[in-house]
Amino acid sequence: DTEVTQTPKHLVMGMTNKKSLKCEQHMGHRAMYWYKQKAKKPPELMFVYSYEKLSINESVPSRFSPECPNSSLLNLHLHALQPEDSALYLCASSLLAGVGTGELFFGEGSRLTVL
């Protein structure tokens, strides 16, 4: 199994809603990532978890709250988002953070629209 699975694929939410994005991998990877990608722009790093601990937070607003319940799961909790937060949210994993090739395996993303 070389897949990173993200749900939901599409999400539309209002600015007062609370929702969550979910990510799962069963490759035994110990590093997991959240990236944000706007149209025709490169992915931008948001958070890095290494061994289920948050190791990097790229000064992301607190309305985005990551959670890593175990080594296979990564969540992104969303609350009071703004329309400019509409984007493709990509989850990725790698064997370890920053070691070896560091090849990232990406999920297909969750396309978020904030109304």
Place this chain on the structure above:
Amino acid sequence: GQNIDQPTEMTATEGAIVQINCTYQTSGFNGLFWYQQHAGEAPTFLSYNVLDGLEEKGRFSSFLSRSKGYSYLLLKELQMKDSASYLCAVRDSNDYKLSFGAGTTVTVRA
């Protein structure tokens, strides 16, 4: 941090060769990656260079010159399915973060 530059768009004919250049500036270098991303899909890993030289993998090759802060991705025998965005990404040795260039959209025409 990094400053990564690559052309916005390139067009080539089926069966031809295309070379996508990437230049970067970084305070600490720990590897350069190329990813392919089809519209609406996840990026997929193509290649990794950490030492100078050419890495060949089938129809795709990637070259790195650390002293020049330069890499290229060479796509040979282009196929229609190669139409995609190609992302150059550099890993920083200080914090191991991977930063992406804006991507080069390659269009393959019959």
